Amino acid sequence: MDWNDTLAALTAALGIGLLIGAVRERQHADRIGKAGVRTHALLALAGAIAMGLGTAALLVVLAAVALLALASYRVSRQRDPGLTGEVAMLVTVLLGALTHHSPALAAALGVVVAILLWAKGPLRRLSRDLISEREMQDGLVLAAAALVVLPLLPDEPVDPWGVVQPAMLWRIVVLIMAVGMLGHVARRAVGVRRGLPVAGFFSGFASSTAAVVSFGQLSREQPALQAAATAAALLANLASLLLLVAVIGTVSPALVWASAWPMAAAGAALLTAAATGLLRRDATGNLPADPKARAFHLSHALLIALLIALVMLLAEALRHLFGEAGAMVGAAVAALAELQAAGATIARLAATGGITPAEARWGLVALLASTTLAKTLLAFSSGGAGYGLRVGAGLVSMTAAAALATWFTAVR
Known part of the structure; x- marks a missing residue:
């Protein structure tokens, strides 16, 4: 027997028991007969x-604790019909046993159990107040x-050119639904003024296209x-x-430095347009306290x-027909659906010498113009004229700022 390992396991078990017991003790300080600090330790x-x-x-200890938990429940079920305390007793025993195999894992799980109890x-x-029946249905879907x-779904492509993957397309479907759910939950949890911007920014790392569509649906359903x-x-x-x-x-790290000013200008334009929208009086005035629209x-x-799949097929066909020039055009077309994939195409051409740094910078501007066109159309179709005009103006300012910065760095 390794006494060091045994001592580590017993120490971790004691810490877990004290932690869980302390939480139970504070929650039921006014009730006699509830397992507290000493019992869980x-x-x-x-x-x-x-x-x-x-x-x-x-197994003998687990059976004995189960009998004790059953006896405790029979005594307390009239005033407290829940089973949380009895289940916590069994979990504490199992976590104590787990310390022999992995004290760190057992301790981490002990913290999780304590948080759940608290x-x-x-x-x-x-579960009862914030989540409605409709939101529960959306969450299950x-x-x-x-x-x-x-x-x-298979990861293998199903088209001759190897670009359309069912699993990838379904991940986009899941992302679009998740973006809608994220924005809905954030709005319910922290309010419209803070919830929507936070949800919007972080959802953009998953899919900005999905975010434009999801927030457009929200704008159409709740004009306020x-x-x-x-x-x-x-x-x-x-x-x-x-x-x-x-x-x-x-x-292509070199392309990042070469396009630093255009990208910075584009980002500043977007941030300014977003801040202008948040400062509008109607951004938070007369807002419904409890959103009733579906999450997605x-x-x-x-x-x-489906649209993304069609655009990817078109871009790949252009590349096969016209070579590197076709790849540039294909990248611009691909940006209609997926900006990052198109950007990687331009960066690869710059890294391999297929295009010059100046051409690469203007290629990135073309990608921004392409994605501006696509997302503006999506904004109009999903959110109506008002939403489409506002989103389109912000995106156009992004592209214009990048183009001006690119022109300025070229003539300087």
Whole structure:
């Protein structure tokens, strides 16, 4: 027997028991008979000692604790019908046993268990008050799409050119639905003024196209949120621009430095347009306290994925027909659907000497113009004229700023 390992396991078990017991003690300080600090510390030590003696001893301890938990429940079920305390006793024993195999993992799980026990009130409020029946339905659809359908789809391309992958397209569908859910939850949790911009920016790292569509749907369904939704969509494109710079830097670090000023100007224009939208009086005035719109629409997500597949096929066909020049045109076309993939194409051409740095900079401007066109059309179709004009103006300012900076650096 390694006494150092045994001592480490017993110490971890004692810490886990004390932590869980302290949480239970504070939650039920006014109730006699509830397992508290000493009980959970002893249960964790019992689990660790039993595991050291063998599996049979652990099973005996678990059976004994289960009987004690059953007896405790029979006594307290009239005033407290929940089973959390009884289940916590069994979990404490198992965590004590786990310390023999991995004290660090057992300790981490002990912290998670303590947090779950402490968060009884917030979790109850989340499930009963914050989440509506419709939101629960949307959440189940999203979970099924991500955890059931996606693993069943093949990663292999299904077209002759090898660009259309069913799993990749379905990931886009899942991303679009997740963006809608993220914005909906953030708005419910922290309010419209803070929730939409936060959700918009972080959703842009997943898919700015999906964000434009999702926030457009929100703007159409709740016109009072139009200014805030516009700002969120523009912040999503700012995140997408930052991701584009990261992708370009991975493929061609030299191109990042060569295009630093145009990209910085584009980002500043987007940030200014988004801030202008947030400062509008109607961005937060007369807003509904409880949004009733659905978190996402599956039909919209499927339509966007189909359009992306068609654009990818067109871009690859142009590359096969016209070579590097066709690849430039194909990249601009691909930017209609996926900016980062198009940026990687331009960066690869610059890194291999297929195009000059100046051509690469103007190529990036062309990508921004292409994505501006595509997202403006999507903004009009998903959110109506008001939303489309505002998003389009912000995106046009992004492209114009990048073009002016590119021209200035070329003539300087």
